[in-house]
Structure formats: structure tokens, C-alpha cells
Amino acid sequence: MMGTRRGTLALLMMLLAGAARADGDAARGEARFQDCAACHKLEAGANYVGPSLHGIFARKAGEIADFRYSPAIKRSGIVWTPETLDKFIADPQAMVPANRMPYAGMASADDRADLIAYLQNATK
Amino acid sequence: MTTKLKEVDVVIVGLGWTGGILAKELTEAGLQVVALERGASRSSENDYSLPNIRDELRYVVRHDLMQNTARDTITVRNNPQQEALPMRRLGSFLPGEVVGGSGVHWSGHTWRWTDMEFKVRSNYEERYGKKFIPDDMTIQDWGISYAELEPYYDKFERTAAVSGKAGNIGGQILAGGNPFEASRARDYPLPPLTPILASEMFTDAARNAGYHPFPRPSANASQPYTNPDGAKFGGCQYCGYCQRFGCEANAKGSPHMTVIPIAMRNPNFELRTHSWVTKVLKDSDGKRVTGVTYTNVLNGEEFEQPATIVLLCAYAINNVHLMLLSGIGQPYDPVAQKGVVGKNYCYQTGAGATLFFEGKYFNPFMNAGGSNATIDDFNTNWAFDRAPHNFLGGYNVSGGFNTVLPIGYRPVPSGTPRWGSEWKRATAKWYQTAMVINASGSVMANRYNCYDLDPTYRNAFGQPLMRMTFDYKDNEHKMGVHAAGVVNDIAKSMNPTRLNPATARTDPWTVVPYQSTHNTGGTIMGSNPRDSAVNKYLQSWDCHNLFVVGANVFPHNSSYNPTGPVGALAYWTADAIKNRYVKNPGPLVPA
Numbered sequence: 001m002m003g004t005r006r007g008t009l010a011l012l013m014m015l016l017a018g019a020a021r022a023d024g025d026a027a028r029g030e031a032r033f034q035d036c037a038a039c040h041k042l043e044a045g046a047n048y049v050g051p052s053l054h055g056i057f058a059r060k061a062g063e064i065a066d067f068r069y070s071p072a073i074k075r076s077g078i079v080w081t082p083e084t085l086d087k088f089i090a091d092p093q094a095m096v097p098a099n100r101m102p103y104a105g106m107a108s109a110d111d112r113a114d115l116i117a118y119l120q121n122a123t124k
Numbered sequence: 125m126t127t128k129l130k131e132v133d134v135v136i137v138g139l140g141w142t143g144g145i146l147a148k149e150l151t152e153a154g155l156q157v158v159a160l161e162r163g164a165s166r167s168s169e170n171d172y173s174l175p176n177i178r179d180e181l182r183y184v185v186r187h188d189l190m191q192n193t194a195r196d197t198i199t200v201r202n203n204p205q206q207e208a209l210p211m212r213r214l215g216s217f218l219p220g221e222v223v224g225g226s227g228v229h230w231s232g233h234t235w236r237w238t239d240m241e242f243k244v245r246s247n248y249e250e251r252y253g254k255k256f257i258p259d260d261m262t263i264q265d266w267g268i269s270y271a272e273l274e275p276y277y278d279k280f281e282r283t284a285a286v287s288g289k290a291g292n293i294g295g296q297i298l299a300g301g302n303p304f305e306a307s308r309a310r311d312y313p314l315p316p317l318t319p320i321l322a323s324e325m326f327t328d329a330a331r332n333a334g335y336h337p338f339p340r341p342s343a344n345a346s347q348p349y350t351n352p353d354g355a356k357f358g359g360c361q362y363c364g365y366c367q368r369f370g371c372e373a374n375a376k377g378s379p380h381m382t383v384i385p386i387a388m389r390n391p392n393f394e395l396r397t398h399s400w401v402t403k404v405l406k407d408s409d410g411k412r413v414t415g416v417t418y419t420n421v422l423n424g425e426e427f428e429q430p431a432t433i434v435l436l437c438a439y440a441i442n443n444v445h446l447m448l449l450s451g452i453g454q455p456y457d458p459v460a461q462k463g464v465v466g467k468n469y470c471y472q473t474g475a476g477a478t479l480f481f482e483g484k485y486f487n488p489f490m491n492a493g494g495s496n497a498t499i500d501d502f503n504t505n506w507a508f509d510r511a512p513h514n515f516l517g518g519y520n521v522s523g524g525f526n527t528v529l530p531i532g533y534r535p536v537p538s539g540t541p542r543w544g545s546e547w548k549r550a551t552a553k554w555y556q557t558a559m560v561i562n563a564s565g566s567v568m569a570n571r572y573n574c575y576d577l578d579p580t581y582r583n584a585f586g587q588p589l590m591r592m593t594f595d596y597k598d599n600e601h602k603m604g605v606h607a608a609g610v611v612n613d614i615a616k617s618m619n620p621t622r623l624n625p626a627t628a629r630t631d632p633w634t635v636v637p638y639q640s641t642h643n644t645g646g647t648i649m650g651s652n653p654r655d656s657a658v659n660k661y662l663q664s665w666d667c668h669n670l671f672v673v674g675a676n677v678f679p680h681n682s683s684y685n686p687t688g689p690v691g692a693l694a695y696w697t698a699d700a701i702k703n704r705y706v707k708n709p710g711p712l713v714p715a
Contacts, residue, residue, distance in 0.1 A: 034348035038358035038374035039168075049169045049374060070175075100174035102361045102373040 021113040022082070029118025032111050035103070042122050050101060053123050056080045061096075072098040082116045089115070126417060128428045132156045135416055135431035137401045137446065138438030140225020141687065142673040142694040144379035145283075146435055147387035148353070149698035155706070156392050158429060160399035160418050162438075163189075163222035168381055172228075172370025180531050183368050187214050189229045191221040191439070195400075195421070196583040198441060202595040202632045203572060204458060210581050210589060215636040217643055218368070219439035223397060224380030226439060226641060227687075231367040231493030231526050232343035232376050234286045234691075235684035236277045238306040240504055242266040244568075244680060247506075248516055257516065261599065262461075262468055262569045263680050267651035267660045270306050273692050276699075280691030281312055281341075284377030285349045285357045287494070288312040288341030302338045304504040314346045317360060319524075322486050322559035323497040326523020329618045335499040340522060342494020343377030343687075355382040366493035367527035376493060398422045402585050404434055404450040406667065413452070413670045419585065432709075433669045433701065437694075440676040441575075444646030445590040448577050453647070453657050453666050458572050458593070464657045466576050468569035468645035469592060470681035473600045474519070475608040475628055476562040478535050479620035485556045488528040496524035502610060503566075503683050515602040517566030519683045521611060523559065535560075537622040554622075561615055563607035563626065564640075569680045570597050575646050595633050604628030642686050644678040652715070659713040661700040662693060668711045673697055 039049035046052045051067040062074035076096045078084050088095045089112055091105040106112050133155040136143045143159055151157050166172070166189075182188045191197075191214065199208035220226035240247060244263050248256055257263065280286075290311040291301025316339035319327070323339070330337040344366065345357040360375040374381055387393045401418040405428070415430035436443045447453055447465050454463035502508050503518035510516060535558035536550040567573075578591040596604075608626040615623055650656025653665035662677055664670040673694055675686040700712055 034350065034356075035359065036348075037350070038348065038356040047169070049173050049372075068173075102174060102363060103358070104361055 021109060024110075024113030024115070024117030026114070026117040026121060029114035029116065030122075032106070032115040033118055033122070035106060035115075053119065056085070056123050057082070057120065070098065070100040072096050073100075082120065085116055085119070086112050126426045126428050129430070131415070131430040131432065132158045133431065134158070134433045134435060135160065135429050136435045136437050137416060138162070138225060138436070138442070139223050139379070139384060139395065140220060140437065140439075141227040141379050141383075141691055143225070143435070143437030144227070144383035144387065145691065145694040146437060146673065146698050146701075147393055148383040149695070149702060151387050151390040151392040153702040153706070154392065157387070158394045158396065158431070160401055160416070160429070161223050161395065161397050162400045162421065163220070163397065165223045165395070165397050166228070166370065166380065168370065168374050172372055174372050177369055177372050178363075178365050180529050183229075184529060184532060187218060189220055189222050189368070189370070190214055191219045194584070196585075196589070198590045198592050199578040199581050200592050200594070200635055202593070204593060208578060208591045208593070211635045216634070216639045217641040218638070219441060219641065223384060223395070224370075224378055227379040228370045229368045230641075230687060232284070232286075233494055233685040233687070234281060234284060234341050234343050235688045236270070236306060236308070237682055237684055237689045238504060239270045240506060241680070241682050242268055242270060244516075252511060256511070258599065260571045260597070261516070262571050263516070264569075264648075264650060264655060266649055266679055267656070268649065273689070273696060274306075274309060276692035276695040277688060278309060279695050280688065282352050283382055284343040284691065285314060285345040285351060285375075286312050286341050286343050286377065287314040287317050287346035289316045289339055291338060300338060302498075302500050302504070303336050304500045312341060313351075314349055317342065317344055317346045317492045317494055318362070319497065320486070320491055320495045321484070323495055323524035325559065325618060326561060326614070327497040329614050330497070330499050330521075330523070333614055333617060335501045337497045337499050340494045340496040340498045340524075342492065344492040344494050345375045345377070351382060353382065353386050355386070360492045362490045362492050362495070364489045364491050364528060366491075369527075400585070401438075401446065402449070402587060404436070404446055404452060404670065406450070406452065411667060413667045433671070433705070436670070436672045437674065440643050440646065440674045441590060441592075443672050443674050443676045444575050447647055447657070447672065448575070448590070449587055452664060452670065455576060456574050458574050461571055464648070464653075464655065466574045466646055467657075468648050468679050469573045469575050469594060470567040470569055470644045470678070471594060471633070472567055472640045472642050472681055472683065473565040473596055473604060473629065474563050474639075475565075475604050475611055475626040476560055477611050477615045477626040478558055478560050478624040479615050479618060480535070480537055480554050480557050480622040481559070482557055482621040486525070486559050487556070488525050488533060488558070489530055491525040491528060493526055496522040496526060498522040502607070513602060513606050515599050515606070517568050517599065517603060517683070519563045519565035519603060519607045521561065521563045521607070521614070523561045523614075525560070538624045557621070561611050561626070563611050564683050565600065565603050565607055566683045567596070567681045568599050569645065596629065601628060601630060604630075642675065642681060644675045644681040644686060646676045647672045648679040649677040650679065651713075659711070661712045662697045663700075663705075663712050665711075665715055669709060671697055671701070
């Protein structure tokens, strides 16, 4: 029963998240990046606990050759766009079950919009 | 053949919390530092990341991050009349053996020990009279004060990302924190962890009983955090794999992701792994040390590393072992009560209850290292009158979970068969419904609890093993009875369906099962060389360019986890070396 309810909730969140906002504030987003910075670096080739985020909006999930991705991410077929990243970080396990990122998700759509606005420049 | 290397300013033996802190501080002060670590280099990204880190067999059963007893171990006995035998498999305590040391696999509990400990003998004599302290209880004041250490506690809490709630800032008692803690200059760097059902239920019950519950301070970042050195922490994900594991989310304050990588960026610093120090070398008149000898355990090559300053920063037991092997300071003799090195070995004690609540779902697989609520009413509360109970020291009581392993944690009510279909039914039925309440108690020093070199058994390098002589004494037994009573009263007030009550331990201490990696003493600190091995700056009384850093300097053990003062003392010693010793090498305290 609990599983079903959680599934419904996740679906609802994904639908809501589908409408990613495009008007995020990059300055606020830099602070939101604190959630990610313990594992992800922005410099090219700087893989750490998580893969480098450099150039993320120009690639598919699981594409960096020398990073050890989970099978779930590799076969996800995700192409990273502001919309798909928004969906993913809202609830990573809902979008890609069994991925290995130890992060429960960023609940607030505003926070996610800010973060993505920041990443769009910072990952270039 | 021993290869003699070029002299460096500082050699550090062991690279965990204390070695890491000193490496960072002293390289920044311009000193050239070499660290020698027995273990391998491991990292968050390659070793502690998902999915490999969640391996109970590898890390818990096979002790992947801990000392290899095939190479070196200790021998153990309960009293001097017994013959000590080697501990061939780790059990009661788990020294780390890896870059980061035990700071990789700890839970994160970070306490501030206070003047209740640092002035232990004076306090008890003043309030209860000299006769209250048993003749064989060799407790003594530490020669340091809480006020001196306060800024260094603060520094360590900020380095390690401690989450908690202050109970006393500048003398003002704050609701929700520990009202018995000593005055702090400011709050913890991070708010407390999110409570879990078990800690909330304990909090309510403890409050109803008139006690003062508070969230346990722990170096598990309750939210993303950047420490003052720029090390980045993720927020704790409550994954349940904390104690005995590296952190998969970089949320547990550990030296391998804070002070050590910062030291490693400095060209003044060099780390040599797989480097086993066998001896500290003294000059001809024995007043100074000249360096160390070590063996590369991968190929057996032996080196001499000369150094101007030697810092022993290994696990507490191994620091004392090196002092004895190197003949620095007079070895302690418990019969004549002469000598200091090996004196006042202490451990901890405890009593715990398991409560079963039909219909409750505790989700024990989800927790942080510090998901406990705690009461200090019988610990740092000096108003608690020990006289009617006739014991010294104290214990803290906590409810909640900390690393409840999916395979190893199998709570069942007393009377359940230990195996078979009935056990399987019981473990399935009760797994979700159980919570624990634990008391953790201090151990006061006793003249017969000590270390020396074993006369029979030797390690892989042909050196005598360390011999530990330890047992609980009447003081611990009396405290155990009191603690079990308090635990059981709180437990019963919660009306569990079934209760496995706490019982005071009366049997002798043994090396199994796991109890606590809080071994203290052996090279204790103090105000004079007659009854201590190091001064208040952890500087050897015998050789002024040797500092011995770690819980081995504690003259007795409190009920608290030791890492708070271990980290604070490392920063304190770093300041003493940087600001005073290098400018004017010599004893920092006149003997």
C-alpha cells in the first residue's frame, strides 16, 4: 500500500517537475549548489565522488568514459536538458531507480530553477 | 640494511584526525612535514562511494578499514596473576589502519569534555572528601582547563561539521540543548540532525521522567556545509552505514576529506603510506629524539627518517606501544606504582535495554551516526549526588539508532531460540518494532589497569606485543547497577510490548564482542613528570621534541566519546608547536 502511494506521489512530482521554470536566479542557484559540491566539481575532467558537471547540458547521462556510473544511469537514455535535470534532482530515485547518487532530492521547484540557472553558465 | 633519509622538520607517525590536523597546521606554518601511515590511501571517490561501501561482510565482519592482527596485535589479561594471550581477531575495539585512521569509520559523536574530567581528583576531594576515592583508584587532574581548550573545541567542531544544539552559550542555558554542558562561546556550526522515531519516543519518555534530553552532537552534516578550510560536505542522507564505513555522501566529518587533502596540496607535505614505524630514535644522552625507523610493509625495506620534531599520532594503543618499544619514559610498574608509561589504561562500560513495540515501524535501517537523543543527568550534572550510590564518574543514556546493520542487527525478545524456524519467525516479526536505550559509562583509572610489553609474544617485526591488563572494578559495577536501573525505569515508562531489560555487567571484561573503540591512557598528561608522561601540550617530559597526541594522554575515561578532546588537543598542540616551540625549542612547561 505504502509503495503504491509513494509511486503515485513520485509520478505527481514528475508531472509537476515537468513544467520546469526557466526564470531561475543564478546568484541564488550558486548557494543551492552547496547541495552538490561535496561530490560534483565543475571543472572539465574533474570526476570526484560524482562525475564532473562540466558541459552537462551538451551530453547524455552516463557518457563520461572514465567515470564509474551505475548501470541504471547508463541505460537511462537521458539527455541532460534543464527540463530533464530538473526532473532528476527533484527525486533522483523516482526518475532513475537504482542510480547511485546518495541524494534524496531538492523538493522546491524554485530552488531547482535557481540551481539550473546557475549550472547553465557554470558548467560551460 | 637501513636506508637513512634526509632530515625533515617534522615526522608524523599515523595519519588520522590528530596527524591530519597537525600536518595541515604545521605545513601552513612553513614546516616541512613527512607523514608515515601503516595503511593504504583510500578516498571517498574510489573506495567509499556507492555501491561498494555498503558491504557488511567486508567492512564489519572482515574489518577492511581496521588493523591487521596477523601483523600486530595485543595480548590481554584481566589481572597481573593471569597469563596474557594474544587477541588474534579484533573484537572489543577497532583501531583504524588507513589514511584517515579511525576517523574514517567512526560515527561522529563529538563531545566537549569539561573540568569535571580535567579536575577530577580535586572535584571529588573537595565535594566528597579524600576518603571517597578508593586507594587503588589512580585518578588525577589533567593539568589543563576547559577554558583553555574551548576555542580548540570550537575549531574542531567547525572542521568536522558537527551538528547539534547548544545548551549553554556564555552561561545562558538554552532550551533543547544539554543544560549540563560547559559554557560555549557559540553554537554548533550546524543544526541538529533530523530526529528519528526512536529518539523522539526516548526524548518524550526522558522528559516525562524529569530528565533533560537533547540531540546528540555528531559530525554528520545535517545540511550541506563548507568548513573554514573550504572542505565541502554533503548533507547526511541517513543511509545507516556510518560506524565502520567511510561516508558515501561526504557528510561525515573525516580527516581524509578535510585536513589531509588540504595538507597534501601543500608542497611542504609528503605522505608515505604502507610505512610501519617500529621505533623512535633517541640521541646519545636521551634528552631528544632524532627521528624514527620504519619498514615499507609492501617490500620489507627499512628506512631511518631523521626529524627535528617527532609527533606520535597513531591509534592510542599504538602510541603507547611505540613509547615502550623505544624506551622513552620510565615504564609503569603496577606493584611498586613507579614509572609512567603504560599507566592508567581505561576503557568504558555500559548497560542497554531493547524495547519491542508491536505495531511500531522504527525503520532501523535509516539513521545517521548520531541519531540518538541523550540525557546527561547522571553524567556532567554535578548536582547528581554520587554519595548515596558510592561511585565516581557518570554515564550518559541515549535512545535511538546508530548504524543498525541489515544483516547483523537481529533484535528478538529474550527467551527466543538462538537459531531455527522459531528464531526466523521472531526476527521477521520483531525487526521493525525494536529500539534500544543505552547507557555509556566512564571508567576511572585503577593502579592495576595498565599496559606493558608482553614477555612471550612478538609481532611480525619481531618486537614484543603490547600487553593490556584490564578489568572493571567495584566503581564500574556500582555505576552499572545504577545505570541499568535508570535505563529500565525509562524503558518501562514507555510501555513496550516486550522488554529485554538492561543488566549491570558483573563478569570480567573480554575482547569479544565489540564494545567501544575508546581506549584511553598509557602516556597520560599531567602537571609534573613524576605522575605523567607528557605535559599539558602533550610534549614528552623526557624528550622535548617528541609530542604524543591522542586519547592515550587522557588520565581517565569519561562516559563520552573521546574524539572531541582528541581533535581539540591536536589543534592546541599545533598552536603550541607553531607559536612557541619552533621559536624556542625546549620544554614548554618546566619540569
